[in-house]
Amino acid sequence: MKTLELCSIEELDIEKTFECGQCFRWNADENGVYWGVVRGFPAKVWEEDGKVCVRSDAPAGMWRDYFDLDRDYEKTTAEFTGISEYLNRCIEYGRGIRILRQEPWEAICSFIISQCNNISRIKGIVERLCALYGEETAFEGRKMYTFPGAEVLACATEEDLASLRSGYRAAYIITAAKSVASGETKPEELIACHWREAEKALMSLKGIGKKVADCAVLFGLYHMEAFPVDVWIKKALKEHFPTDFVPESLGPCAGLAQQYIFYYARSTGNAD
DNA sequence: ACGCAGGTTCGAT
DNA sequence: ATCGAACCTGCG
Numbered sequence: 001m002k003t004l005e006l007c008s009i010e011e012l013d014i015e016k017t018f019e020c021g022q023c024f025r026w027n028a029d030e031n032g033v034y035w036g037v038v039r040g041f042p043a044k045v046w047e048e049d050g051k052v053c054v055r056s057d058a059p060a061g062m063w064r065d066y067f068d069l070d071r072d073y074e075k076t077t078a079e080f081t082g083i084s085e086y087l088n089r090c091i092e093y094g095r096g097i098r099i100l101r102q103e104p105w106e107a108i109c110s111f112i113i114s115q116c117n118n119i120s121r122i123k124g125i126v127e128r129l130c131a132l133y134g135e136e137t138a139f140e141g142r143k144m145y146t147f148p149g150a151e152v153l154a155c156a157t158e159e160d161l162a163s164l165r166s167g168y169r170a171a172y173i174i175t176a177a178k179s180v181a182s183g184e185t186k187p188e189e190l191i192a193c194h195w196r197e198a199e200k201a202l203m204s205l206k207g208i209g210k211k212v213a214d215c216a217v218l219f220g221l222y223h224m225e226a227f228p229v230d231v232w233i234k235k236a237l238k239e240h241f242p243t244d245f246v247p248e249s250l251g252p253c254a255g256l257a258q259q260y261i262f263y264y265a266r267s268t269g270n271a272d
Numbered sequence: 273a274c275g276c277a278g279g280t281t282c283g284a285t
Numbered sequence: 286a287t288c289g290a291a292c293c294t295g296c297g
Contacts, residue, residue: 167293
Protein backbone atom coordinates (compact mmCIF):
# COMPACT_ATOMS: atom_id res chain seq x y z
CA MET A 1 0.00 0.00 0.00
CA LYS A 2 1.43 3.35 -0.93
CA THR A 3 0.45 6.99 -0.88
CA LEU A 4 1.17 9.11 -3.92
CA GLU A 5 1.22 12.85 -4.47
CA LEU A 6 -0.44 12.93 -7.84
CA CYS A 7 -0.63 16.52 -8.96
CA SER A 8 -1.76 19.97 -7.90
CA ILE A 9 -5.38 20.74 -7.08
CA GLU A 10 -5.35 23.18 -10.00
CA GLU A 11 -4.63 20.36 -12.43
CA LEU A 12 -7.31 18.14 -10.95
CA ASP A 13 -10.36 19.18 -8.97
CA ILE A 14 -11.48 15.91 -7.43
CA GLU A 15 -14.91 17.11 -6.37
CA LYS A 16 -15.83 18.42 -9.82
CA THR A 17 -14.27 15.45 -11.55
CA PHE A 18 -16.06 12.86 -9.43
CA GLU A 19 -19.37 14.71 -9.17
CA CYS A 20 -19.77 15.97 -12.72
CA GLY A 21 -21.68 12.89 -13.77
CA GLN A 22 -19.09 10.94 -15.75
CA CYS A 23 -18.59 8.22 -13.13
CA PHE A 24 -20.71 6.52 -10.50
CA ARG A 25 -18.41 4.73 -8.08
CA TRP A 26 -16.57 7.50 -6.21
CA ASN A 27 -18.13 8.55 -2.93
CA ALA A 28 -16.99 11.21 -0.47
CA ASP A 29 -16.95 10.57 3.25
CA GLU A 30 -17.57 13.24 5.91
CA ASN A 31 -13.99 14.53 5.50
CA GLY A 32 -14.24 15.02 1.77
CA VAL A 33 -12.08 11.97 1.11
CA TYR A 34 -13.24 10.05 -1.96
CA TRP A 35 -13.35 6.26 -1.91
CA GLY A 36 -13.60 4.14 -5.01
CA VAL A 37 -12.35 1.13 -6.93
CA VAL A 38 -10.50 1.51 -10.20
CA ARG A 39 -9.39 -1.34 -12.41
CA GLY A 40 -9.73 -3.73 -9.50
CA PHE A 41 -7.84 -1.55 -7.01
CA PRO A 42 -9.65 -0.01 -4.05
CA ALA A 43 -8.39 3.49 -3.36
CA LYS A 44 -8.99 6.77 -1.63
CA VAL A 45 -8.27 10.21 -3.02
CA TRP A 46 -8.04 13.48 -1.11
CA GLU A 47 -6.61 16.99 -1.17
CA GLU A 48 -3.75 17.95 1.10
CA ASP A 49 -1.50 21.03 1.06
CA GLY A 50 -2.59 21.99 -2.43
CA LYS A 51 -1.93 18.52 -3.76
CA VAL A 52 -4.12 15.63 -4.78
CA CYS A 53 -3.10 12.46 -2.98
CA VAL A 54 -4.10 8.88 -3.65
CA ARG A 55 -3.60 5.75 -1.58
CA SER A 56 -3.83 2.30 -3.15
CA ASP A 57 -1.98 -0.78 -4.29
CA ALA A 58 -2.27 0.13 -7.94
CA PRO A 59 0.89 -0.01 -10.03
CA ALA A 60 2.84 3.20 -10.51
CA GLY A 61 1.55 5.17 -13.43
CA MET A 62 -2.00 3.92 -13.31
CA TRP A 63 -3.35 7.04 -11.68
CA ARG A 64 -1.75 9.45 -14.11
CA ASP A 65 -3.39 7.46 -16.86
CA TYR A 66 -6.77 7.21 -15.12
CA PHE A 67 -6.91 10.93 -14.44
CA ASP A 68 -5.65 11.79 -17.92
CA LEU A 69 -2.85 13.82 -16.36
CA ASP A 70 -0.55 13.64 -19.35
CA ARG A 71 -2.91 15.75 -21.43
CA ASP A 72 -2.44 19.51 -21.25
CA TYR A 73 -5.95 20.70 -20.41
CA GLU A 74 -5.06 24.37 -20.79
CA LYS A 75 -4.04 23.71 -24.35
CA THR A 76 -6.96 21.39 -25.00
CA THR A 77 -9.46 23.85 -23.60
CA ALA A 78 -8.00 26.64 -25.70
CA GLU A 79 -9.28 24.78 -28.78
CA PHE A 80 -12.84 25.73 -27.96
CA THR A 81 -12.37 28.90 -25.96
CA GLY A 82 -13.76 32.11 -27.41
CA ILE A 83 -16.43 30.46 -29.51
CA SER A 84 -19.17 31.89 -27.31
CA GLU A 85 -19.62 33.70 -24.03
CA TYR A 86 -21.75 30.86 -22.75
CA LEU A 87 -19.15 28.21 -23.49
CA ASN A 88 -16.46 30.39 -21.88
CA ARG A 89 -18.58 30.46 -18.74
CA CYS A 90 -18.93 26.66 -18.79
CA ILE A 91 -15.16 26.23 -19.17
CA GLU A 92 -14.45 28.63 -16.31
CA TYR A 93 -17.03 26.94 -14.08
CA GLY A 94 -15.71 23.45 -14.81
CA ARG A 95 -12.00 24.26 -14.57
CA GLY A 96 -10.28 21.30 -12.89
CA ILE A 97 -12.57 18.64 -14.35
CA ARG A 98 -10.69 15.84 -16.05
CA ILE A 99 -12.15 13.17 -18.28
CA LEU A 100 -11.51 9.92 -16.45
CA ARG A 101 -10.18 6.99 -18.44
CA GLN A 102 -12.58 4.41 -17.08
CA GLU A 103 -12.64 0.73 -17.83
CA PRO A 104 -14.44 -0.04 -21.10
CA TRP A 105 -16.87 -2.62 -19.79
CA GLU A 106 -17.63 -0.64 -16.64
CA ALA A 107 -18.44 2.42 -18.74
CA ILE A 108 -20.62 0.48 -21.18
CA CYS A 109 -22.54 -1.19 -18.39
CA SER A 110 -22.86 1.92 -16.21
CA PHE A 111 -24.22 4.06 -19.01
CA ILE A 112 -26.72 1.39 -20.00
CA ILE A 113 -27.97 1.68 -16.44
CA SER A 114 -27.94 5.47 -16.62
CA GLN A 115 -30.67 5.74 -19.23
CA CYS A 116 -33.74 7.53 -18.02
CA ASN A 117 -32.48 7.50 -14.42
CA ASN A 118 -31.19 10.07 -11.96
CA ILE A 119 -27.65 9.95 -10.62
CA SER A 120 -28.50 8.71 -7.16
CA ARG A 121 -30.44 5.76 -8.50
CA ILE A 122 -27.73 4.96 -11.04
CA LYS A 123 -25.19 4.88 -8.22
CA GLY A 124 -27.42 2.63 -6.15
CA ILE A 125 -27.90 0.13 -8.94
CA VAL A 126 -24.20 0.09 -9.80
CA GLU A 127 -23.27 -0.40 -6.14
CA ARG A 128 -25.69 -3.32 -5.78
CA LEU A 129 -24.32 -4.80 -8.98
CA CYS A 130 -20.77 -4.68 -7.63
CA ALA A 131 -21.78 -6.06 -4.23
CA LEU A 132 -23.64 -8.92 -5.89
CA TYR A 133 -21.16 -9.92 -8.62
CA GLY A 134 -17.91 -8.06 -7.98
CA GLU A 135 -15.01 -9.37 -5.95
CA GLU A 136 -14.84 -8.27 -2.36
CA THR A 137 -11.61 -6.56 -1.33
CA ALA A 138 -10.83 -5.12 2.08
CA PHE A 139 -9.35 -1.64 2.17
CA GLU A 140 -8.56 0.23 5.38
CA GLY A 141 -11.24 -1.65 7.25
CA ARG A 142 -13.88 -1.18 4.57
CA LYS A 143 -15.42 -3.79 2.37
CA MET A 144 -15.21 -2.71 -1.24
CA TYR A 145 -16.15 -4.46 -4.46
CA THR A 146 -14.65 -4.54 -7.90
CA PHE A 147 -16.85 -3.96 -10.92
CA PRO A 148 -17.91 -7.41 -12.16
CA GLY A 149 -16.44 -8.52 -15.46
CA ALA A 150 -18.61 -9.06 -18.52
CA GLU A 151 -17.89 -12.78 -18.39
CA VAL A 152 -19.50 -12.98 -14.94
CA LEU A 153 -22.60 -11.04 -15.94
CA ALA A 154 -22.92 -12.99 -19.16
CA CYS A 155 -23.94 -15.99 -17.05
CA ALA A 156 -26.61 -14.10 -15.12
CA THR A 157 -30.31 -14.20 -15.90
CA GLU A 158 -32.77 -11.34 -15.57
CA GLU A 159 -34.10 -12.99 -12.42
CA ASP A 160 -30.58 -13.06 -11.00
CA LEU A 161 -30.40 -9.30 -11.47
CA ALA A 162 -33.82 -8.58 -9.99
CA SER A 163 -32.35 -7.45 -6.67
CA LEU A 164 -30.52 -4.64 -8.45
CA ARG A 165 -33.89 -3.06 -9.22
CA SER A 166 -32.54 -1.88 -12.54
CA GLY A 167 -35.87 -2.50 -14.23
CA TYR A 168 -35.94 -3.07 -17.97
CA ARG A 169 -32.20 -2.32 -18.17
CA ALA A 170 -31.34 -5.76 -16.76
CA ALA A 171 -31.94 -7.42 -20.12
CA TYR A 172 -29.71 -4.81 -21.80
CA ILE A 173 -26.90 -5.45 -19.31
CA ILE A 174 -27.01 -9.17 -20.03
CA THR A 175 -27.08 -8.70 -23.80
CA ALA A 176 -24.05 -6.42 -23.66
CA ALA A 177 -22.22 -8.69 -21.22
CA LYS A 178 -22.73 -11.67 -23.52
CA SER A 179 -21.48 -9.73 -26.49
CA VAL A 180 -18.31 -8.63 -24.71
CA ALA A 181 -17.71 -11.98 -23.01
CA SER A 182 -18.06 -13.89 -26.26
CA GLY A 183 -15.63 -11.62 -28.06
CA GLU A 184 -18.27 -10.39 -30.49
CA THR A 185 -17.64 -6.94 -29.07
CA LYS A 186 -13.95 -6.31 -28.48
CA PRO A 187 -13.32 -3.20 -26.37
CA GLU A 188 -9.61 -3.07 -27.28
CA GLU A 189 -10.52 -2.86 -30.95
CA LEU A 190 -13.10 -0.20 -30.25
CA ILE A 191 -10.41 1.84 -28.51
CA ALA A 192 -8.09 1.51 -31.48
CA CYS A 193 -10.61 2.17 -34.25
CA HIS A 194 -12.27 5.41 -35.34
CA TRP A 195 -14.74 6.63 -32.74
CA ARG A 196 -17.62 6.51 -35.21
CA GLU A 197 -16.89 2.82 -35.72
CA ALA A 198 -16.96 2.25 -31.97
CA GLU A 199 -20.20 4.19 -31.68
CA LYS A 200 -21.77 2.12 -34.43
CA ALA A 201 -20.64 -1.17 -32.92
CA LEU A 202 -22.08 -0.30 -29.51
CA MET A 203 -25.34 0.92 -31.03
CA SER A 204 -25.86 -2.49 -32.59
CA LEU A 205 -26.44 -3.84 -29.08
CA LYS A 206 -29.98 -3.81 -27.80
CA GLY A 207 -30.53 -1.09 -25.26
CA ILE A 208 -27.67 1.07 -26.46
CA GLY A 209 -28.69 4.09 -28.50
CA LYS A 210 -26.65 7.08 -29.58
CA LYS A 211 -26.47 8.78 -26.19
CA VAL A 212 -25.35 5.74 -24.20
CA ALA A 213 -22.93 4.70 -26.95
CA ASP A 214 -21.35 8.15 -27.03
CA CYS A 215 -20.90 8.16 -23.25
CA ALA A 216 -19.20 4.77 -23.37
CA VAL A 217 -17.07 5.88 -26.31
CA LEU A 218 -15.97 9.04 -24.49
CA PHE A 219 -15.54 7.80 -20.93
CA GLY A 220 -14.63 4.17 -21.51
CA LEU A 221 -12.97 4.03 -24.91
CA TYR A 222 -11.08 7.31 -24.68
CA HIS A 223 -12.33 8.92 -27.87
CA MET A 224 -12.41 12.60 -26.97
CA GLU A 225 -14.31 13.49 -30.15
CA ALA A 226 -17.54 11.95 -28.85
CA PHE A 227 -20.15 14.47 -27.77
CA PRO A 228 -23.04 12.76 -25.96
CA VAL A 229 -26.28 14.70 -26.29
CA ASP A 230 -28.73 14.25 -23.43
CA VAL A 231 -31.62 16.42 -22.30
CA TRP A 232 -29.34 18.93 -20.54
CA ILE A 233 -27.03 19.31 -23.50
CA LYS A 234 -30.02 19.52 -25.81
CA LYS A 235 -31.44 22.36 -23.75
CA ALA A 236 -28.09 24.18 -23.59
CA LEU A 237 -27.57 23.83 -27.33
CA LYS A 238 -31.05 25.12 -28.02
CA GLU A 239 -30.69 28.14 -25.76
CA HIS A 240 -27.06 29.09 -26.22
CA PHE A 241 -25.77 27.85 -29.56
CA PRO A 242 -26.60 28.65 -33.17
CA THR A 243 -29.13 26.33 -34.77
CA ASP A 244 -26.57 25.03 -37.24
CA PHE A 245 -24.05 24.16 -34.52
CA VAL A 246 -22.19 20.86 -34.92
CA PRO A 247 -19.98 19.32 -32.19
CA GLU A 248 -17.22 18.75 -34.75
CA SER A 249 -16.66 22.50 -34.72
CA LEU A 250 -15.25 22.12 -31.20
CA GLY A 251 -12.34 20.06 -32.47
CA PRO A 252 -10.89 16.69 -31.49
CA CYS A 253 -11.70 17.12 -27.80
CA ALA A 254 -15.35 18.06 -28.17
CA GLY A 255 -16.13 15.56 -25.42
CA LEU A 256 -14.36 17.71 -22.86
CA ALA A 257 -16.42 20.70 -23.95
CA GLN A 258 -19.51 18.54 -23.58
CA GLN A 259 -18.60 17.76 -20.00
CA TYR A 260 -18.07 21.45 -19.16
CA ILE A 261 -21.44 22.30 -20.68
CA PHE A 262 -23.18 19.38 -18.99
CA TYR A 263 -21.73 20.19 -15.57
CA TYR A 264 -22.59 23.87 -15.86
CA ALA A 265 -26.08 23.31 -17.25
CA ARG A 266 -26.96 20.77 -14.60
CA SER A 267 -25.44 22.65 -11.68
CA THR A 268 -27.16 25.89 -12.56
CA GLY A 269 -30.40 24.31 -13.75
CA ASN A 270 -31.56 22.17 -10.90
CA ALA A 271 -30.06 18.77 -10.03
CA ASP A 272 -30.77 15.73 -7.99
C1' DA B 273 -50.56 11.05 -5.80
C1' DC B 274 -48.53 10.91 -10.30
C1' DG B 275 -45.10 12.83 -13.36
C1' DC B 276 -40.53 12.51 -14.41
C1' DA B 277 -35.52 11.05 -14.51
C1' DG B 278 -28.01 11.61 -18.44
C1' DG B 279 -33.02 6.85 -23.33
C1' DT B 280 -34.30 3.09 -26.40
C1' DT B 281 -37.33 0.15 -28.75
C1' DC B 282 -41.28 -0.97 -31.27
C1' DG B 283 -45.19 -0.31 -33.92
C1' DA B 284 -48.13 3.06 -36.28
C1' DT B 285 -48.36 6.73 -39.75
C1' DA C 286 -38.25 9.37 -41.80
C1' DT C 287 -40.93 10.86 -37.84
C1' DC C 288 -43.90 10.24 -33.66
C1' DG C 289 -45.75 8.32 -29.45
C1' DA C 290 -46.30 4.98 -26.14
C1' DA C 291 -44.36 1.70 -23.24
C1' DC C 292 -40.72 0.18 -20.46
C1' DC C 293 -38.89 -0.67 -14.40
C1' DT C 294 -38.20 1.94 -10.32
C1' DG C 295 -38.19 5.45 -6.83
C1' DC C 296 -38.15 10.05 -5.38
C1' DG C 297 -40.36 14.61 -5.04
